[in-house]
Amino acid sequence: MELGIGIGWRPEIAEAVEGLADLDWVEVVAENVCPGHLPDSLTRLRSRGVGIVPHGVSLGLGGADRPSAQRLAALAERAEALGSPLVTEHIAFVRAGGELTASPQLEAGHLLPVPRTWDALAVLCENVRIAQDSLPVPLALENIAALFSWPDEELSEGRFLAELVERTGVRLLIDVANLHTNHVNRGEDPAKALDELPVEAIAYVHVAGGVERDGVWHDTHSHPVTEPVLAVLRELRSRVDPPGVLLERDDDFPPAVELAGELRVIRETVRLGAGTPVTAAGPALARAGTASGAVTAGDRVTEADPTSGADSGSETGEPATADRTAVRERLGIAQAALLSSLVAGTPAPEGFDPRRLRTQSRALIAKRASVVARIAPELPGILGDGYRPAFVAYAKSRPMRSGYRRDALDFAEGLLIAGQPADERARRRLTRWWEERVAPQPPRRTTRIVRAARAALVRR
Numbered sequence: 001m002e003l004g005i006g007i008g009w010r011p012e013i014a015e016a017v018e019g020l021a022d023l024d025w026v027e028v029v030a031e032n033v034c035p036g037h038l039p040d041s042l043t044r045l046r047s048r049g050v051g052i053v054p055h056g057v058s059l060g061l062g063g064a065d066r067p068s069a070q071r072l073a074a075l076a077e078r079a080e081a082l083g084s085p086l087v088t089e090h091i092a093f094v095r096a097g098g099e100l101t102a103s104p105q106l107e108a109g110h111l112l113p114v115p116r117t118w119d120a121l122a123v124l125c126e127n128v129r130i131a132q133d134s135l136p137v138p139l140a141l142e143n144i145a146a147l148f149s150w151p152d153e154e155l156s157e158g159r160f161l162a163e164l165v166e167r168t169g170v171r172l173l174i175d176v177a178n179l180h181t182n183h184v185n186r187g188e189d190p191a192k193a194l195d196e197l198p199v200e201a202i203a204y205v206h207v208a209g210g211v212e213r214d215g216v217w218h219d220t221h222s223h224p225v226t227e228p229v230l231a232v233l234r235e236l237r238s239r240v241d242p243p244g245v246l247l248e249r250d251d252d253f254p255p256a257v258e259l260a261g262e263l264r265v266i267r268e269t270v271r272l273g274a275g276t277p278v279t280a281a282g283p284a285l286a287r288a289g290t291a292s293g294a295v296t297a298g299d300r301v302t303e304a305d306p307t308s309g310a311d312s313g314s315e316t317g318e319p320a321t322a323d324r325t326a327v328r329e330r331l332g333i334a335q336a337a338l339l340s341s342l343v344a345g346t347p348a349p350e351g352f353d354p355r356r357l358r359t360q361s362r363a364l365i366a367k368r369a370s371v372v373a374r375i376a377p378e379l380p381g382i383l384g385d386g387y388r389p390a391f392v393a394y395a396k397s398r399p400m401r402s403g404y405r406r407d408a409l410d411f412a413e414g415l416l417i418a419g420q421p422a423d424e425r426a427r428r429r430l431t432r433w434w435e436e437r438v439a440p441q442p443p444r445r446t447t448r449i450v451r452a453a454r455a456a457l458v459r460r
Contacts, residue, residue, distance in 0.1 A: 001085055003204050003244025005267050014041035016256035025051035027246055031058055035081035052082040056089040061127045062114035063093035064100055064332030072134040079137050086138045088173045096335040106339045107400040110364050115150035116160045119327045128168045140171035140203035145181035145219035147360045151351025157188055158196025165201045175206035176232040177219055184217035190232045194239055204244030207233055207266055222251035225262055230269050237270055245270055343399040365395045376408040382429045383421060409437055
């Protein structure tokens, strides 16, 4: 399945993407498109023969619960509507708690790492099989970036991915920027991970930009691709010719000419990387790690026997059926404790680095504020410079309940209950905004026109 060179399609750069020369395919965030109302830009790209792959972010296949049938059906529907050759998701968990752990369900609003343990691998494999049975096209899973490590991990990243492929036959979406992120933040050698994983299972590759702050690499997708990330791409290319390579950009979009330039660099890196010699340590990566001040926590990873601590029910070393519920419960409790620490302010679970968890918690709040501002731009418009500090104060004590749209409504409701904002005109505008969105039915067109006219008079 040859994909070629592609870019992540986003509404903000739709026109620029359409104007790119030699574009083979695009990737869309699955949750951001509606099968019955595809953006005109995507329809035009399809008519030109540009392939489209839906990239899911909300399944949470690494979570303790089995994947939602509703979410799987939605992903399948998008794959069929877009005529996609495959769909992709992440090796991550995005929510925790709920019925399995008899605790409130919490949403992260972000992709969080699963522990690389045999228990977590068994749960992930079962969830992947459920997903594969529900999807009309092949599934590929992406390795994610992380700011912190789980304690007492039993497998390296490469070994974890290799076991996953061996047990499920799933394809891989390898993000080289995420490998670099984990190199800086967790001391993991990208070359070692590439040596261990089955490169023949790679469906395609992600390349993205990030930034380092205080010795921590943030996978922002809003900065240009850096040389250390390209170095990882060269290491990968020296091992395999990937079927596809895609540039991701999610924010702070540059002019079209800069996007085209980044794609040109990626294309050249893939073309020339075929002649790059394979090295045991990866000199370019070693230099990048030294410059970034990488830690060496990854050196402590050990590989345990797959049957240790579990009643093996097969040659795969996975737990017998009778033990699967217990394995899910153990994983669920651990993930709920971690997520509660990140979004609800409870103490850091034993073995985690509290400083890194605080960094992750701040990053989650910042992302919530940015996404809410993007999907509800009226809120920053009403609150002005007070939007971000008000949202940060709200998010520190209010975990996300059910997605970003609900988060926007809860934020506005919390402000109004507290008598905020202080400006009476802004408070009236916020009240109208909130009432229009929580009503059982949206206001009729006549009502909207009257309200708009009244608002215009007030502004005068």
